[in-house]
Amino acid sequence: EAQVTQNPRYLITVTGKKLTVTCSQNMNHEYMSWYRQDPGLGLRQIYYSMNVEVTDKGDVPEGYKVSRKEKRNFPLILESPSPNQTSLYFCASSISGVAKNIQYFGAGTRLSVL
Amino acid sequence: GDSVTQMEGPVTLSEEAFLTINCTYTATGYPSLFWYVQYPGEGLQLLLKATKADDKGSNKGFEATYRKETTSFHLEKGSVQVSDSAVYFCALNSGGSNYKLTFGKGTLLTVNP
Numbered sequence: 001e002a003q004v005t006q007n008p009r010y011l012i013t014v015t016g017k018k019l020t021v022t023c024s025q026n027m028n029h030e031y032m033s034w035y036r037q038d039p040g041l042g043l044r045q046i047y048y049s050m051n052v053e054v055t056d057k058g059d060v061p062e063g064y065k066v067s068r069k070e071k072r073n074f075p076l077i078l079e080s081p082s083p084n085q086t087s088l089y090f091c092a093s094s095i096s097g098v099a100k101n102i103q104y105f106g107a108g109t110r111l112s113v114l
Numbered sequence: 115g116d117s118v119t120q121m122e123g124p125v126t127l128s129e130e131a132f133l134t135i136n137c138t139y140t141a142t143g144y145p146s147l148f149w150y151v152q153y154p155g156e157g158l159q160l161l162l163k164a165t166k167a168d169d170k171g172s173n174k175g176f177e178a179t180y181r182k183e184t185t186s187f188h189l190e191k192g193s194v195q196v197s198d199s200a201v202y203f204c205a206l207n208s209g210g211s212n213y214k215l216t217f218g219k220g221t222l223l224t225v226n227p
Contacts, residue, residue: 098209
């Protein structure tokens with residue numbers, strides 16, 4: 001079954017404690033992206049990757065890091081989480097970045113930073 | 115920059131009522147347009163899409179037509195069901211340098227029996 005898998009689904013942590021949210025896709029997609037969803041703001045892009053070892057900032061990259069060492073994985077790293085990073089996070093992937101292509105989303109990771 | 119404006123919710127309807135959720139956009143070039151749906155506790159799923167002017171996307175009884183002259187992509191369904199209760203997001207992808215999706219803020223739809 002084609003899917004984008006995120007882990008964990010839920011996470012409660014404290015300010016400053018490094019964490020990683022994993023994202024894996026089994027569709028051999030080149031393009032992957034991270035979004036955060038906040039009430040009243042919709043989804044905003046954090047980082048994206050056009051292919052292995054190619055990553056770049058989206059609209060709200062501050063406080064986040066990513067890496068793309070393998071095609072299937074695109075982890076999101078919070079080196080020193082803060083309460084304003086409490087949010088619902090989604091990973092997405094698609095075949096090579098063309099505007100008309102469908103992006104497939106993971107089920108989401110709900111993060112609370114205390 | 116690109117932007118999407120969709121009608122604010124929440125929208126509450128009775129089963130079998132007609133649904134319209136308005137969506138207008140601002141974008142450079144010729145974007146592709148999408149409606150995504152988010153059921154409670156789940157991720158986003160593509161509902162329908164249209165990639166050029168006058169295209170009509172349709173799925174599960176939902177329809178939306180890409181109107182370039184009015185920069186709109188309104189979502190419609192003739193007879194909603196309780197199972198349609200969800201948050202609906204209008205989105206566009208204008209290509210650009212990162213092929214990101216630009217989303218509207220979402221519209222919560224509740225359908226009562």
